[in-house]
Amino acid sequence: MSISILGAGAFGTALATTLAREGRPVTLWARDPYAVSRIRDHRESPRLPGVQLPEIVSATTDLNAAASAETVLVSVPTQTLRSVLERIDSPLDDRALVLCCKGIDLETGLGVSDAARKVKPGLVPAVLTGPSFAADIAKGLPTALTLACADENIGQTLQHQLSTSSLRLYRTTDVTGAELGGALKNVIAIACGACIGAGLGDSARAALMTRGFAEMMRLAEQLGARPETLSGLSGLGDLTLTCTSDLSRNYRYGISLGRGEAFDPEITVEGAATARAAARLADDKGLSAPIATVTSRLTTGALTVREAMDDLLSRPLKEE
Known part of the structure; x- marks a missing residue:
């Protein structure tokens, strides 16, 4: 072979x-x-x-x-x-x-x-x-x-x-399901990195991970994925690793955004383009994807980290 x-x-x-x-x-x-x-x-x-x-x-x-x-x-x-x-x-x-x-x-x-x-x-x-x-x-x-x-x-x-x-x-x-889990978790990892880089704390990161996972599930199911796939290695497993380790390029990129520092342009950050694509897909499907949306705008410089957090925290209150 x-x-x-x-x-x-x-x-x-x-x-x-x-x-x-x-x-x-x-x-x-x-x-x-x-x-x-x-x-x-x-x-x-x-x-x-x-x-x-x-x-x-x-x-x-x-x-x-x-x-x-x-x-x-x-x-x-x-x-x-x-x-x-x-x-x-x-x-x-x-x-x-x-x-x-x-x-x-x-x-x-x-x-x-x-x-x-x-x-x-x-x-x-x-x-x-x-x-x-x-x-x-x-x-x-x-x-x-x-x-x-x-x-x-x-x-x-x-x-x-x-x-x-x-x-x-x-x-x-x-x-x-497998490919969307691997793609969308990078978007959440950038958001989590920005959260930590800006000094917003571990509690805020935990909230982003949890609500981010719910967002991943909504979009993936709408596109034909099985929910149990997103709950496995390719979804929840990869999300957990990527949002908590400095070895993750997407997470490190988010930290740089949160600190207002430049990031090495030679390092591939898949989540930046995926955030824009995911926000566009969610909009086309009429789905709520606030984390993908603010992450997309954050990576293009349209929002600061503080503005992104304020945007998420000012959303209407609802049931989980």
Whole structure:
């Protein structure tokens, strides 16, 4: 079985490392020739320093060669997913593609599976998501994720191919629920980070997490997700991790907003674009999504943190 991972960022590199430790050869595609040379010559990715990649991990800049593997995982930012797939010559018909992106495509308003099918209509999308940090996976620390695929047989095959002694995958057929849980929790994480960065306290963060989860459930169910999926690893589990740890890029970005500090533009923050897409989707569906709405305006500079909090706290009182 040949495995390729498209994207040599921290998460793609971590997945390559844990799979290779189990004796599974992996090809890691990177668009950056420097990253490929670092992996080949020093067994280290610039995006995950300090982690030595096993010798059976190979690196390439040849996208079409990497995409010809039997099992292909895609670990690129959501907003570049369609452009990467457009560069693959093969139509990928009837091929399973495991999407490791967490977000909503800002231009189309689509989740990652529909965004992928917009470019390659014949592929079978699967989604790998859940509470995880790349460093933990790369170190072999115990991690559990959700693998979602509408085709149950393909899902079972992928589950066995990609599970390792330290990475446990739970299977579901609810692709919409899994991908929306992974996308929407990033929005709440930015809000929670801004709350802590502005010194508003842990009680306010707990309120944002709880009401944010209710908001996630409303929007996801309206878009066809099953509520139990959002209550699992890909929703509540990922939300808990991302809203409470400094290892979360979205949370750290929120802290910077709360403190009025600049944030490294080289770091991908999926939740910023997702907040805008989620607020737009909620508005189109006639749903109340106050946290997504204020987070969207916060990330674009239309609101300050204090104005965002005042906006949320001044809403009419209601039943929980």
